[in-house]
Amino acid sequence: RHLGHYPSLPPGYQNTSAPHATPPMHPAMQAATQPYTQPPGGPGPAQLSPSLAAMSLQSSTPEALRVVNLLQERNLLPPTPIPAPTPCLTQDLQKLNCSPEVFRCTLTSIPQTQSLLNKAKMPLGLLLHPFKDLSQLPVVTSSTIVRCRSCRTYINPFVSFLDQRRWKCNLCYRVNDVPEEFMYNPVSRSYGEPHKRPEVQNATIEFIAPSEYMLRPPQPAxxxxxxxxxHNAVETGYLNVFCQSLLDNINSLPGDSRTKVGFITFDSTIHFYNLQEGLSQPQMLIVSDIEDIFLPTPDSLLVNLNECKELVQDLLKSLPNLFEKTMETQSALGSALQAAFKLLSPTGGRMSVFQTQLPNLGVGALQSREDPNQRASAKDIQHLAPATDFYKKLALDCSGQQVAVDLFLLSAQYCDLASLGCISRYSAGSVYYYPSYHHQHNPAQVERFQKDLKRYLTRKIGFEAVMRIRCTKGLSIHTFHGNFFVRSTDLLSLPNVNPDAGFAVQMSIEENLDDMQIVSFQAALLYTSSKGERRIRVHTLCLPVVNSLSDIFAGADVQAITGLLACMAVDRSVTASLSDARDAMTNAAIDSLMSYRQSVLTVQQPGLLAPACLRLFPLYILALLKQKGFRTGTSTRLDDRVFAMLQLKYQPLAYAILMVHPALYRVDDLTDEGALNINERTIPQPRLLQLSVEKLSREGAFLMDAGTVMYLWIGRNCHPNFLTQVLGVPSYAAVPDNLVELDTAESQRTRAFIGWLRDQRPFFPSLHIIRDESQLKASFMQNMIEDRTESALSYYEFLLHLQQQISK
Ligand SMILES: [Zn+2]
Known part of the structure; x- marks a missing residue:
């Protein structure tokens, strides 16, 4: 059998060397990241290096606006992953600005008016990763947290000081007094330099809050x-893994001496566990009336972890055996959730739910809605919306009592994730999904479940949190994406916040931003730490305001735009239809490129033209159309589709982009040339390849990084050196399913590179080795999004389609 389907390309296309192909540059030299124009009235552009200044003399067009004919320029991917564009600010401001890993805007230059934004045809929004694990975070303890008296903005690097005693808010422009205490700088231990305080020097900062930030004493973990x-759950074997993981990590659960834990198990009945100190062993209490659930001994079901650790450990050791022989097939999940809600209501906290089948008994029972014959339908996909509002209502109750629900779904069968997922979505929880989980038949899923659990149990957590996003007067936030409940117009209720959660918001321009050179956005996350401290993490982003379309285009952040469009398309799929959502995404590419052509390009030329900063836009849109969440015509299980949509909504942008457009590298010829050196480890840096079968070679081995999963594809004629030195086998036929550790230079290089990729994300991507015979070969090939399939256009065909629409 051949490799697959080679895309048919028009003559000359494949080998066209792009007339303006970007020569490989050091990432820091990428012109797109350099400031290129002067903000109107601003204090002048940041320093251009002599060579760039010379370039800008030759042509007045900044790199971001370099005209690219997509139909001709084939090699669009930069050699290394794409950095976020740098806003066009003075160096002084940019040095203080928030990291793009935490705070990004789809347009790094904000249009002055809504009509200008409408003309640009690009979405305006923010993407946030507010509780990201940070290696450096300044923490301030102060009895006075300085905020604007009018709009409550936290003082930040982008306010202005009128003099030593007064500062002007950068969001509402009110002039505020500088409190006496703020005159002293604890860092320099000097007096009279309010502008040098850490609050004014750091765009990301955390405050330990005084008592006025507490509605009640901070809750324990x-x-x-x-x-x-x-029976189904026991069959999968997940209980052993769960109990062992919790036993292994029990001393690493975030918390303090007040930390409490409890357990509920369920099938057709609900089982509670009395873990009160003094008992010789845990006591199981069965409640079989699932219609009107009550707590048998409310005070001894959630116990202090330190005081009752031995009983908890006893329970975890005995749980898997307790149900070993069960024949009970029914699942009263709804009642179990109600019981859990009752138990957590007085304190708030985190509920972790492990479910392996469609709940089929009592409240919240569901019926299968999936028709397997429709999985490959090219028509509209049904049942993307929940079947019942039971889970959403319960989630809102949970939110009101500061309870978040995380759902771990491990199942071979349809479980109606569209309905079940609501329990996490509105309570600010997370959803984890392990399709076809089985302790024997699916070792890769078991490994992923173990690694995920370790991260889940030990990562940082914030309780009883709220997040508010403010922006400069004139801008207005209107739609939020992620997992939360919107309590009031700009306040998100987050019973728990975790470091792996991302958020997005859409914005509009309500009032013209005339005479403004910069605008600011501030996200403030108020939470209770696992040690019972009330803390506030504040991020402030500053962006220039521009009044020309070309400046708006020059500042476009194509990855942020793609991430926001994906969130909007998920909503559209549920509220309207999948085909509507797909059309909307395609139109987004058509409309913005049409606007660019009509309003920005000064010299008309043939072809499909894009500014360099948007050159990947059609590719990303095509990738979204072929992504599990949005694809049609390719067999996709309904729960897989819904899970992909959930992930697009709450994954931080960096991970969502990999899900949409995986990174492909050749790894059988890794060298130390251009390698990174981190902690005395040499990390090879192979270049990014286009996602096309044309880039594969039977003599090579290729790694595809799709975020939560990686594939290592081995060519049939792969060089024997790679087989023996990296995979440890003599022939292609003997290629294993997993990567072994060999003491060879080749093996070390390969593992160093894969390990480095894995280290850049908090979750654990599983690695599958792919041969011709592998079941997962289809998943690998489906990510070759530049190629044509029976049901979807090739990248080149998609470009022709866009061009046709634009020149209509
Ligand atoms: Zn203000």
Missing amino acids: VYLFVLDVS
Whole structure:
């Protein structure tokens, strides 16, 4: 069998060397990241290096606006992953600005008016990763947290000081007094330099809050585990892994001496566990009336972890055996959730739910809605919306009592994730999904579940949190994406916040931003740490305001735009239809490129033209159309589709982009040339390849990084050196499923590179080795998004389609 389907390309296309192909440059030299114009009235452009200044003399067009004919320029990918564009600010401001890993805007130059934004035809919004693990975070303890008296903005690097005693708010422009205490700088231990305080020097900062930021004493860390123990659950073998993981990590759960834990198991009945200090062993209490659930001994079901650790450990050791022989197939998940909600209501906390089948008994029972014959339908996909509002309502109740619900779904069968997922979505929880989980038949899923659990149990957590996003007067936030409940117009209720959660918001321009050179955005996250401290993490982003379309285009952040469009398309799929959402994404590419052509390009020329900063836009849109969440015509299980949509909504942008457009590298010829050196480890840096079968070679081995999963594709005629030195086998036929550790230079290089990729994200991507015979070969090939398939256009065909629409 051949490799697959080679795309048919018009003559000359494949080998066209682009007339303006960007020569490989050091990433820091990428012109797109350099400031290129002067903000109107601003204090002058940042320093251009002599060579760039010379370039800009030759042509007045900044790199971001270099005209690219997509139909001719084939090699669009930069050699290394794409950095976020740098806003066009003075160096002084940019040095203080928030990291793009935490705060990004789809347009790094903000249009002065809504009509200008409408003309640009690009979405305006923010992408946030507010609780990201940070290696450096300034923390301020102060009895006075300085905020604007009018709009409550936290003082930040982008306010202006009128004199030593007064500062002007950068969001509402009110002039505020500088409090006496703020005159002293604890860092330099000097007096009279308010502008040198850490609050004014750091765009990301955390405050330890005084008592006025507490509605009640900070809650302790409370963890409740709700476990499916039906016959189906026991068959999967997940309970062993869960119990062992919790045993292994029990001393690393975030918390202090007040930390509480509890357990509920369920099948057709609900089982509670009395873990009160003094008992010789845990006591199981069965409640079989699932219609009107009550707590048998409310005070001894959630216990202090330190005081009752031995009983908890006893329970975890005995749980898997307890249900070993169960024949109970029914699942009363809804009642179990109600019981768990009752138990957590007085304190708030985190509920972790493990479910392996469609709940089929009592409240919240669901029926299968998936027709397997429709999985490959090219028509509209049904049942993307929940079947019942039970889970959403319960989630809102949970939110009101500061309870977040995380759902771990491990199942071979349809579970109606569209309905079940609501329990996490509105309570600010997360959804983890392990399709076809089985302890024997699916070792890769078991490994992923183990690694995910370790991260989940030990990562930082914030309780009883709220997040507010403010922006400069004139701008207005209107739609939020992620997992939360919107309590009031700009306040998100987050019973828990975790470092792996991303958010997005859409914005509009309500009032003209005339005479403004810069605008600011501030996200403030108020939470209770696992040690019972009330803390506020504040991020402030500053962006220039521009009044020309070309400046708006020059500042476009194509990855942020793609991430926001994906969130909008998920909503559209549920509220309207999948085909509507797909059309909207295609139109986004057509409209913006048409606007560019009509309003920005000064010299008309043939072809499909894009500014360099948007050159990947059609590729990303095509990738979205072929992504599991949005594709049609390719067999896709409904739960897989819904899960992909959930992920697009709450994954931080960096991971969402990999899900949409995976990174492909050749790895059988890794060298140390251009390698990174981190902690005395040499990390090879192979270049990014286009996602096309044309880039594969049977003599090579290729790594595809799709975010939560990686594939290592081995060519049939792969060089014997790679087989023996990296895979440890003599022939292609003997290629293993997993990567072994060999003491060879080739093996070390390969593992160093894969390990480095894995280290850049908090979750654990599983690695599958792909041969011709592999079941997962289809998943690998489906990511070759530049190629044509039976049901979808090739990248070149898609470009022709766009061009046709634009020149209509
Ligand atoms: Zn203000």
